Amino acid sequence: MGRPRAFDVEKALDAMLCVFWRKGYEGTSYADLTAAAGVERPALYAAFGNKEALFRSALERYVERYLDYFPAALELPTAREVAGRILHGVVDLNTRYGEHTGCLAINGALAGPDEAEPVRQALIDFRAAGQERLRQRLERAKAEGDLPPGASPEALAAFVMAVSHGIAVQAKAGVGRAMLEAVAEQALSTWPAGGAAAPASPGR
Structure with missing residues (x-):
């Protein structure tokens, strides 16, 4: 039987998630991670693997802890x-924590050196998977008459995700919740109406 780890792996992962969220993948150093986790670098390697593997674990935790509004929305x-x-879920999450505004998946790796390409690609795939789930839900809405015949579920899904990503970038830049809520409402004001009446206060 191996020696038990001398630190709480779950608490360490939560702490390092916040560092990645605040500083992005490339902006986060091993010194940042060891300071957040409260352990030395060999212990991090033993528990999580290298920095890329650690970031992937942090991204999984981010999905579990913070992105529950997305599958709930699809229902x-x-x-x-x-x-x-x-x-509105994006606005809430991206402005909820003053010490790490924005979105981990957007802050994580917009650009970086060649060695960071696997992480950048993983985040591209992550965002694309969310957009595809939304597209499928909007295809169903169109089939049910909730969207007009001329509506494009693919374009609407891309639109929602583009606005979401823009909200994340603006939140990271310091734009406040009230303005971002107004941006969300402005985007929704262009939503195509189908056979069903739209609710007065979407997403609230």
Whole structure:
């Protein structure tokens, strides 16, 4: 039987998640991670693997802990409610914590050196998977008559995700919650109406 680890792996992962969230993948050093976890570098290697593997673990934790609004949104009865819940959920998450605003998946690796390419690609795939889930939900909405015949579920899904990503970038730049809520409402004001009446206050 191996020696038990001398630190709480779950608490360490939560602490390092916040560092990645605040500083991004490239901006986070091993010194940052060891300071957050309260352990030395060999212990991190033993528990999580290298920095890339640690970031992937942090991203999984981020999904589990903070992105529950997204699958919940997909279960709402109308496409406009789905879009509203996603956009207002993005505003809430990206402005909730003053010490790490923005989105881990956006802050994580917008650009970087060649050795960071696997992480950048993983985040591209992560965002694309979310957009595809939304597209499928909007395809269903169109089939049910909740979106007009001329609506493009693919374009609408891309639109919602583009606005979401823009909100994340603006939150990271210091734009406040009230303005970002107004941005979300402005985006929703263009939502195409189908046969079902849209709710007055989507996503709230």
